[in-house]
Amino acid sequence: MALFRGQTFTGIVVSRKNYKERDMLVRILTSSFGFKTFFVRGVRKRGFKWGAGIIPFTKATYIGDISTTGLSFITNVSDAEQYQNIVEDITLNAYATYILELSRVAFGDDDQLAIKWYATIEQALFLINQGLDPLIITSVIELQMLQLFGVQPELKHCVICQQNDRPMDFSEEYGGLLCQRHWQLDPNRLHLTPRTVLFMQRLAAVNLHKVSAIRVRPETKADLHHALDQIYYDMVGIYIPAKRFLSKLMRTHIRPLAPRTKNNTTD
Ligand SMILES: [Zn+2]
Missing domain, CATH: 1.20.1440.120 (Recombination protein O, C-terminal domain)
Known part of the structure; x- marks a missing residue:
């Protein structure tokens, strides 16, 4: 399993589910790595920064660490845009x-x-x-x-x-x-x-x-x-x-x- 650190890519959030008490697993179709599952820590904690970037049917620019076979990680989200309709x-x-x-x-x-x-x-x-x-x-x-x-x-x-x-x-x-x-x-x-x-x-x-x-x-x-x-x-x-x-x-x-x-x- 390889981990590519600090990658920038766009992606569309496909789905997400709660993981443990405060975390989430977020499935994203990415522009550069295909479908990936991201472990996002502390989503349900007050003050979580990237709420808009991990809602299904959102397109955004992400920076993250991409794992070839296991869970990937998001380190930053920008330009989150929802497909509102x-x-x-x-x-x-x-x-x-x-x-x-x-x-x-x-x-x-x-x-x-x-x-x-x-x-x-x-x-x-x-x-x-x-x-x-x-x-x-x-x-x-x-x-x-x-x-x-x-x-x-x-x-x-x-x-x-x-x-x-x-x-x-x-x-x-x-x-x-x-x-x-x-x-x-x-x-x-x-x-x-x-x-x-x-x-x-x-x-x-x-x-x-x-x-x-x-x-x-x-x-x-x-x-x-x-x-x-x-x-x-x-x-x-x-x-x-x-x-x-x-x-x-x-x-x-x-x-x-x-x-x-x-x-x-x-x-
Ligand atoms: Zn014919």
């Missing part, structure tokens, strides 16, 4: 929690992967906090993370004839899109609307740092949610507990759409 809104909170849980599973012990993805995760939370549709932002992450699970569906064109000018559907059996002419090959294709498929193609390639608004019809969102659930369940083979709550939300409530602006992504 995510903290206060149960729906946004559920989506953000799911993104962080999915990331944890996708990265595993691969800190280099976590470092590579950190800015994207941070941007996803930023956009959700700004009021962009959380289901769409989450779908972007789900689509783009498929490759981390060794699943790389062909989303550019039909897997059989390489055409992209007919209505398309998604086939798990064929590992990607089938055009209408080849639909008969897979009766268990997902039966998505062509509009949903078009949107999936777009989201799989979108750069979250360039998105400022997204407009999607509720029925397309429901279809997209269903498709990604199915793909993660069947092709990836994982089920993140936080997703169950999202599915329940999906059935009862669809959030209002964000306003359209000039660099929007729209269906």
